[in-house]
Amino acid sequence: MKLMEEILLPNGLKLNIFDRTQEIAAETVKVEIAVKMDIGLKESFFATAIDYRQVKNIFGDNLVYEYKVERAYIQKESGAAVRGELLSTFKNNMLLYLGKENFAQKYALSLLRDIQKNPYKYSDKADIET
Numbered sequence: 001m002k003l004m005e006e007i008l009l010p011n012g013l014k015l016n017i018f019d020r021t022q023e024i025a026a027e028t029v030k031v032e033i034a035v036k037m038d039i040g041l042k043e044s045f046f047a048t049a050i051d052y053r054q055v056k057n058i059f060g061d062n063l064v065y066e067y068k069v070e071r072a073y074i075q076k077e078s079g080a081a082v083r084g085e086l087l088s089t090f091k092n093n094m095l096l097y098l099g100k101e102n103f104a105q106k107y108a109l110s111l112l113r114d115i116q117k118n119p120y121k122y123s124d125k126a127d128i129e130t
Contacts, residue, residue, distance in 0.1 A: 009099035031082045032070035039063040045105040058125050
Protein backbone atom coordinates (compact mmCIF):
# COMPACT_ATOMS: atom_id res chain seq x y z
CA MET A 1 0.00 0.00 0.00
CA LYS A 2 1.60 3.23 -1.18
CA LEU A 3 0.50 6.65 0.06
CA MET A 4 -0.50 8.68 -2.99
CA GLU A 5 -1.82 11.83 -1.41
CA GLU A 6 -2.71 13.53 1.87
CA ILE A 7 -5.49 16.07 1.81
CA LEU A 8 -6.24 18.42 4.69
CA LEU A 9 -9.98 19.02 4.57
CA PRO A 10 -11.69 22.30 5.54
CA ASN A 11 -13.03 20.66 8.73
CA GLY A 12 -9.48 19.92 9.92
CA LEU A 13 -9.56 16.19 9.17
CA LYS A 14 -6.74 14.64 7.16
CA LEU A 15 -7.61 12.26 4.34
CA ASN A 16 -4.99 9.74 3.20
CA ILE A 17 -5.30 8.18 -0.25
CA PHE A 18 -3.42 4.98 -0.97
CA ASP A 19 -2.65 3.09 -4.16
CA ARG A 20 -3.26 -0.63 -3.63
CA THR A 21 -2.82 -1.73 -7.24
CA GLN A 22 -1.81 -5.38 -7.63
CA GLU A 23 -0.75 -7.54 -10.51
CA ILE A 24 -3.33 -10.24 -11.26
CA ALA A 25 -1.75 -12.00 -14.22
CA ALA A 26 1.06 -11.35 -16.66
CA GLU A 27 -0.81 -8.64 -18.53
CA THR A 28 -3.47 -7.44 -16.06
CA VAL A 29 -3.75 -5.60 -12.76
CA LYS A 30 -6.39 -4.84 -10.18
CA VAL A 31 -6.39 -1.06 -9.72
CA GLU A 32 -7.50 -0.13 -6.22
CA ILE A 33 -7.65 3.19 -4.40
CA ALA A 34 -8.10 3.07 -0.62
CA VAL A 35 -9.04 6.11 1.45
CA LYS A 36 -8.54 6.35 5.20
CA MET A 37 -9.31 9.14 7.63
CA ASP A 38 -8.90 9.14 11.42
CA ILE A 39 -11.61 10.91 13.42
CA GLY A 40 -11.18 11.72 17.09
CA LEU A 41 -14.27 10.66 19.06
CA LYS A 42 -15.81 13.45 21.17
CA GLU A 43 -18.56 13.20 23.76
CA SER A 44 -20.05 16.41 22.32
CA PHE A 45 -21.05 14.47 19.19
CA PHE A 46 -23.78 12.69 21.15
CA ALA A 47 -27.02 13.61 22.93
CA THR A 48 -26.19 11.46 25.97
CA ALA A 49 -23.13 10.10 27.73
CA ILE A 50 -24.53 6.58 27.29
CA ASP A 51 -24.52 7.00 23.50
CA TYR A 52 -20.92 8.21 23.64
CA ARG A 53 -19.86 5.25 25.80
CA GLN A 54 -21.55 2.76 23.45
CA VAL A 55 -19.47 3.98 20.53
CA LYS A 56 -16.30 4.37 22.60
CA ASN A 57 -16.58 0.86 24.06
CA ILE A 58 -16.59 -0.65 20.59
CA PHE A 59 -14.45 1.69 18.49
CA GLY A 60 -12.25 3.39 21.06
CA ASP A 61 -11.18 7.04 21.07
CA ASN A 62 -10.38 7.10 17.38
CA LEU A 63 -12.88 6.31 14.61
CA VAL A 64 -11.62 5.33 11.19
CA TYR A 65 -13.47 6.23 8.01
CA GLU A 66 -12.48 3.94 5.15
CA TYR A 67 -13.52 3.77 1.54
CA LYS A 68 -12.17 1.82 -1.38
CA VAL A 69 -12.85 1.56 -5.07
CA GLU A 70 -11.35 -0.92 -7.47
CA ARG A 71 -11.37 -2.18 -11.02
CA ALA A 72 -10.09 -5.64 -11.85
CA TYR A 73 -8.55 -7.14 -14.96
CA ILE A 74 -7.21 -3.89 -16.35
CA GLN A 75 -4.43 -4.08 -18.92
CA LYS A 76 -1.14 -3.07 -17.28
CA GLU A 77 -0.55 -0.24 -19.72
CA SER A 78 -3.97 1.24 -18.83
CA GLY A 79 -3.45 0.99 -15.06
CA ALA A 80 -2.24 4.55 -14.50
CA ALA A 81 -5.10 6.05 -16.53
CA VAL A 82 -7.70 3.99 -14.66
CA ARG A 83 -6.14 4.95 -11.31
CA GLY A 84 -6.29 8.61 -12.31
CA GLU A 85 -9.94 8.25 -13.31
CA LEU A 86 -10.86 6.55 -10.02
CA LEU A 87 -9.05 9.23 -8.04
CA SER A 88 -10.64 12.06 -9.98
CA THR A 89 -14.13 10.58 -9.59
CA PHE A 90 -13.61 10.12 -5.85
CA LYS A 91 -12.42 13.69 -5.37
CA ASN A 92 -15.22 15.17 -7.47
CA ASN A 93 -17.93 13.20 -5.68
CA MET A 94 -16.71 12.93 -2.09
CA LEU A 95 -14.38 15.75 -1.00
CA LEU A 96 -17.13 18.29 -0.37
CA TYR A 97 -19.08 15.75 1.69
CA LEU A 98 -16.07 14.60 3.73
CA GLY A 99 -14.97 18.19 4.29
CA LYS A 100 -18.24 19.39 5.82
CA GLU A 101 -17.85 20.81 9.30
CA ASN A 102 -20.20 18.27 10.87
CA PHE A 103 -18.90 15.19 9.01
CA ALA A 104 -17.12 13.75 12.07
CA GLN A 105 -20.23 14.03 14.21
CA LYS A 106 -22.49 12.55 11.53
CA TYR A 107 -20.11 9.65 11.04
CA ALA A 108 -20.01 8.95 14.78
CA LEU A 109 -23.82 9.09 14.94
CA SER A 110 -24.10 6.70 12.00
CA LEU A 111 -21.95 4.21 13.91
CA LEU A 112 -24.19 4.64 16.96
CA ARG A 113 -27.29 3.94 14.84
CA ASP A 114 -25.67 0.81 13.46
CA ILE A 115 -24.79 -0.39 16.97
CA GLN A 116 -28.37 0.18 18.11
CA LYS A 117 -30.01 -1.40 15.05
CA ASN A 118 -27.60 -4.34 14.81
CA PRO A 119 -26.31 -5.10 18.31
CA TYR A 120 -25.57 -8.70 17.33
CA LYS A 121 -22.76 -7.45 15.06
CA TYR A 122 -20.99 -5.93 18.03
CA SER A 123 -21.90 -8.29 20.88
CA ASP A 124 -18.48 -9.96 20.86
CA LYS A 125 -16.61 -6.62 20.82
CA ALA A 126 -17.94 -4.89 23.93
CA ASP A 127 -20.80 -4.73 26.37
CA ILE A 128 -23.44 -2.49 24.88
CA GLU A 129 -25.38 -0.32 27.28
CA THR A 130 -29.03 0.26 26.50
